[in-house]
Amino acid sequence: MTSTPATSFTHDQIRTYQAQPNSLADKIILVTGAGSGIGRVAALTYAQHGATVLLLGKTTSKLEEVYDEIEALGGPQPAILPLNLASASYTEMQQLENLISKEFGRLDGILHNAGILGELTPLEMYDIDTFAKVMQVNFTAVFMLTQALLPLVKAATSGSVVFTSSTVGTHPRAFWGAYALSKQGVEGMSDIFTQETQATTTLRFNCINPGGTRTNMRAHAFPGENPMSLKTPEDIMPGYLFFMSDDSIGVRGQVVALQPK
Ligand code: NAP
Numbered sequence: 001m002t003s004t005p006a007t008s009f010t011h012d013q014i015r016t017y018q019a020q021p022n023s024l025a026d027k028i029i030l031v032t033g034a035g036s037g038i039g040r041v042a043a044l045t046y047a048q049h050g051a052t053v054l055l056l057g058k059t060t061s062k063l064e065e066v067y068d069e070i071e072a073l074g075g076p077q078p079a080i081l082p083l084n085l086a087s088a089s090y091t092e093m094q095q096l097e098n099l100i101s102k103e104f105g106r107l108d109g110i111l112h113n114a115g116i117l118g119e120l121t122p123l124e125m126y127d128i129d130t131f132a133k134v135m136q137v138n139f140t141a142v143f144m145l146t147q148a149l150l151p152l153v154k155a156a157t158s159g160s161v162v163f164t165s166s167t168v169g170t171h172p173r174a175f176w177g178a179y180a181l182s183k184q185g186v187e188g189m190s191d192i193f194t195q196e197t198q199a200t201t202t203l204r205f206n207c208i209n210p211g212g213t214r215t216n217m218r219a220h221a222f223p224g225e226n227p228m229s230l231k232t233p234e235d236i237m238p239g240y241l242f243f244m245s246d247d248s249i250g251v252r253g254q255v256v257a258l259q260p261k
Helices: 011-015 037-048 060-072 090-104 128-155 177-197 216-221 234-244
Strands: 028-032 052-057 079-082 109-111 160-164 204-209 255-257
Touching: 011 234, 011 255, 028 037, 028 090, 037 052, 037 060, 037 109, 037 234, 052 060, 052 090, 060 079, 079 090, 090 128, 109 128, 109 234, 128 160, 128 177, 160 177, 160 234, 177 204, 204 234
Parallel strands: 028 052, 028 109, 052 079, 109 160, 160 204, 204 255
Antiparallel strands: none
């Protein structure tokens, strides 16, 4: 990976980063897949640190629950952006860019977190429609949304785009099919965006690999596993906070595993 080294932060320091209580004050941050799992906790955590969070996801009722949770904890008023990444058009994403521009005037951060697992099966037998859907949600829609929102994050003083990878994205593994391939693509996308922007903008692109975390997706992937043996989304939030905070200015093109083996 062609990248600038992580200024003064090692990956260990990113994993154990301690954010100041108001470190995200005045930031506008969009989180995809904000209705459940890691995305929900990231949205709540960003709001707790002062950010105005734009909650994007497929199921409006789940986003409404997160909205209420943010209000209950006294965070800045969030916004709900229902969007199905499996079917959303590029025009809809440009409309989203217009809406954010009009309502908020800027966008400081994007956490691309939404994702689906698809099937765990050999490529030889992989269902073609499922393959296309996984690639659409986990990869193509991530590219489309990033491109559509680029004018906004480029205009921010210190824009940060964070992609979500996986261990099988960094090291492809048998039976992980489209999921592994989509995450490999995401890592490549982050690298290419970094190379194409680092000379001319302050905008930074990085990837987080959360590692095995107690969510519905993990339970589907490893049904025999005891969920209590896993870290919770809350446990891994230091890395999520780091990449949205100004402490990560200048950190570009990194893939940080939050739970290295
Ligand atoms: P999760 O609990 O299944 O949550 C996934 C989120 O993505 C949900 O909020 C879901 O919304 C949203 N989503 C799914 N399809 C969507 C669509 N078509 N349009 C918009 N939103 C959609 O998964 P998670 O474990 O929190 O995973 C979060 C991210 O971390 C994913 O990118 C995953 O690949 C990655 N990851 C997770 C682990 C882990 O151990 N948990 C490990 C490595 C990487 P709905 O609920 O409305 O469908």
